[in-house]
Amino acid sequence: MKIYTGTGDGGRTSLLSGERTAKNDIRVKTYGMIDELCSFIGAVDAAVPPLEQGQHVSRTLRHIQADLFAIGTILATTPNSQEAELLKPLDMAKAEWLEKEIDAMDQHLKELHTFILPGGHPSAAWAQVVRTICRRAERDVVTLQESEGCLYSREILAYLNRLSDFFFVLARYLNMLSGTEERPWHG
Numbered sequence: 001m002k003i004y005t006g007t008g009d010g011g012r013t014s015l016l017s018g019e020r021t022a023k024n025d026i027r028v029k030t031y032g033m034i035d036e037l038c039s040f041i042g043a044v045d046a047a048v049p050p051l052e053q054g055q056h057v058s059r060t061l062r063h064i065q066a067d068l069f070a071i072g073t074i075l076a077t078t079p080n081s082q083e084a085e086l087l088k089p090l091d092m093a094k095a096e097w098l099e100k101e102i103d104a105m106d107q108h109l110k111e112l113h114t115f116i117l118p119g120g121h122p123s124a125a126w127a128q129v130v131r132t133i134c135r136r137a138e139r140d141v142v143t144l145q146e147s148e149g150c151l152y153s154r155e156i157l158a159y160l161n162r163l164s165d166f167f168f169v170l171a172r173y174l175n176m177l178s179g180t181e182e183r184p185w186h187g
Helices: 024-046 054-076 095-107 123-145 153-178
Strands: 013-015 020-022
Touching: 020 153, 024 054, 024 123, 095 153, 123 153
Parallel strands: none
Antiparallel strands: 013 020
């Protein structure tokens, strides 16, 4: 199978539900942002320290990437299409799972009394980048929902909201695992 088709050379692409649309359409932009988020999560995973706890982090990141592929599939499908009926809804339990992962990491961290600056260990710095990309993806889902409609937007937004929190705590956790001090913000 060839990776290139040439069908997008004119600036149009196909949605999962079969429609052709401009590559700068809000739906394409939104699932493209999820793809970008997923790719940057791979960068976090590549930078995770090779420790026992790092193996759990890597497994968790790969699980999140799989969830994001499912979200991308949902976003690439128009709500009133036949294909929409074939999609499984995103389970709210996925957001709850993220909460448990956040709580498990947070119990090892010092309580925050000030804002902290992104950075530290490379894996933590990448986690902070992912946090901001996740927030951008969340805003794009809201825009899509308001303009064209989006399947399971409530569940997707809850997941993305929790996911950005996860990456904030993960950044702190990765700094802690690597013995890197957090840098407080002095405004």
